[in-house]
Amino acid sequence: MTYTVRQAEERDLDVIAGFEVEIAKISFGDDAVDDPATHRKKLANALKKQPEGMFVAARGDESPVGWLWMALNTNFLTGDRYANFRSLAVAEMPERTEVAELLLDEGLAFAKRNDLTEVTGKVHVSNTGMRALYRKFGFESTHLSMRLDMRK
Template sequence: MTIRLIEMKDVQQVAEWEREIAILSFGDEAITDLAFHMRKLEKAAQYEPAGMLVWETAEYLAGWMWMSKRVNSVTQEAYIHLKSFFIREVYRGTPGGRDLFGTGMQWAINEGCRHILGHVNVHNMPMRALYEKYGFAPTHLTMEFRVSPTEKDEQID
């Protein structure tokens, strides 16, 4: 088992996982175009590869974690944005997945950041449980209203 930085040879597989993550997160509004995800990953790997980690077994890639260092525009405090985490289904709940998450967390600490922010769809219970396991706590909840085609012309009280 190896945890390492993403390489260009990994982009196809990771893009497929990014598409799966998008579907989990955004449902029918997810961007499912594989080329879109590949371009996004290739660009990020050029400019911010340090937080783009893959877990590789002898056979294939087993997991992926993408963390990005950011700066709060108001406080100027550096923080980490946990953008993606994915484990191939057969490896979920295994020590390798925990090692990948732990490696990412240690990278964030080594970067000098005291704050890690991750977004998760309210219905993605496995990821919410993983966040809780590592000490993450919910701080905001996005509320959303969608106008259906039949409600479009009705007045709301």
């Protein structure tokens, strides 16, 4: 059986929260919010407010092996509607790249269905896999975030 993408549902929240914890650890290291309950609460609220941009990949009714979260936004200056990739994560497995591409395809199809002008996404500098995936799908680097930890 192959993997398919579907809308995320409440029954997926525990698995999705686990993905969010892993994303936080990759993105923020020691400063990561790594409490699954905190992420679950955030996701439950998002699922109520804007579920249409939340997708999971799974085989049939099995537990999700991948997760994509896109937030719809409007540029307040131009009025253009765009999407921001908030999260993309896939479990460690042989088909990881295939599932990530399947989710990204669905996300871009979602953007087209909603007549969005662009899709943006952030990626941690050390996340070379995600950077390569973005490039494969035609994304271009546009910004570089700089950070100074004032506690040091």
